[in-house]
Amino acid sequence: MSERIRSMRRNGTFLALPTTLWLLVFFVLPLVIVLVVSFMSRGRGGVAIMPLTIGHYQRTFGIFSIILWRSIGLAAMTTVVCLLAGYPLAFFISTRRSRLFQQITLFLVILPFWTNFLIRTYAWRILLGDEGAINGVLISLGLISEPLKMLNTQFAVLVGLVYGFLPFMVLPIYASVERFNFRYVDAAHDLGANDVRAFVRVVLPLTLPGVLAGCALVFIPSVGAFVTPDLLGGTKGLMIGNLINNQFGGSGNMPLGSALSIVMMAVVMLSLVIYLLANRRERGT
């Protein structure tokens, strides 16, 4: 090994030191604290005290599992809807000939980020309400006579989540499709495949990394969503993020909140592991 490479390695270690320290102090250490707190008892005002207990995990897997499953289900549905809507859109954008058109449409996808997420979600309340815009239009058109019950349901949460996270699906798929060499499709056609077959056997597998990245980017924040169900879900659309939030305010229960957070982190980790395995298999073949 040359002197030069060795010194670069040394410098690399040195340069990575601040980031490593940062991660140790502000990520690993807090994580350990959360893990320890999740096994402690609740004291006055919701703080953690001794003795150790596994009671909070029993509650998490007991009555709280209803909400845990609901959160996983809503996040999975959000991911599927985002995929069904996002893939065609990303495909459409990346196959335009005009570079300018591509840039403008991509810009439009990102444009909502210019407005605060809270305000955009709040706007859905006005759209979905009993006396909101959507019901107003439908009633004035005579399509319905009674307002549709949309706000404060799981449907409203799903709409809000899909709306909020769709760009996270579109962008990685766009990047994947953009790199895709369309001469492979011609080759597939030459070998006798029709459009559907060419898509399923050629386009989809080669753009799968983008799809998987998009799914991970949508699913993970959706499971822990807190603002969207808080504003749109009412009592029916309560998610695990709301219950965790409750434990840390006022006279909550920090150990219980920590146990819920650990379990939610485990769900996210599990989905990441699935993503990595799927990705590796994809690369491997």
Added chain:
Amino acid sequence: MKKLLLVLSLVLMLVPLAGGQDMEHEPWSCPEGYEGQTLSIFNWSTYIAMDTVPNFEEACGVTVNYDIYESNESMLARIRQGNPGYDIVVPSGSTVQRMSEEMLLVPLDLDMIPNVANLIPDLMGQAYDPDNTYSLPYQWGTVGLGYSTEAFPDGITSWDQVWDHDGSVAWLDDRQAMFGVAHILLGQDPNSTDPDEINAARDFLVERGGNVVAVAADDGQVLLERGEVDVAIEYNGDISQIIAECECEDYAYAIPEEGSNVWIDNLSIPVDAPNPELAMVFIDYILDAKVGADLTNYIAYASPNQASIESGFIDEEILNDPAIFPPEEQLANLFSIIDVGAEAEELYNNAWDELLILLGQ
């Protein structure tokens, strides 16, 4: 004979007029001997009239330092660290209890506060300070129902109308107030610490919560205003705000006749107060009929001062607003929340989480 009747009726007409204006009220006078002294008050922000303090300074020839806080917790934290020199604090009910348990309050000398006789008897002797040893009411309010008069043209008199309502309802994110209501409807102590009773109250609420679309922390009145709910369990102040803003007949406030939660903010003297005597003089001053009425006219919360109410010094508009002053016959059914202790607090927390989960099922 006819003339006599005429005179009599004229006299009778004049009597309530004279009573209503109360020309006889003597302005509060300060006892001798406090000139040049200093009083330090620690009160909630925007919770006093502009001239309350200056008038007191003038009447007694004293100087007043006035500091404000935003929550019971922040006030409690300051006093716990060692009283930095305040003579008056204004804790809410359960905070009075905590402070007295932690020996952070000085017992009041009621002989120095003759105006204590002006207070509404139903607001005295609440569970958090049964003998008013440490606290006297300053201002108060209730948890009740803000409702749309279109959905409830005949008004609301019973909790059953909320539970059975065919339409959307918002509950209040205040666990002890909500469980307190369930407790009294079940014939239990509103501050029960019994696990079975707490679970019974939870089941009671879950059974009746099918029409609940939101458990609102601070915006039940907004949901009502937007038409998202027909009735919201809320603090009276929030509902009276939207009634005042809309200047219409669309909303009303009511306390069901079975009773509800009352909150009371209190005048207390913290331990190590530099001038507790002057503090008691100040409490007596606040409890004067005219001073109390001026205060209520300015901040628009309910006065606990019977003499203020009867003297006619309180603006008709405020006095006749059922969202500020509930009808007198309802006062006896109001319950206050006390600090239930760490163990029961956890029981209430758990029951509340379970309630939220089961409401969405």
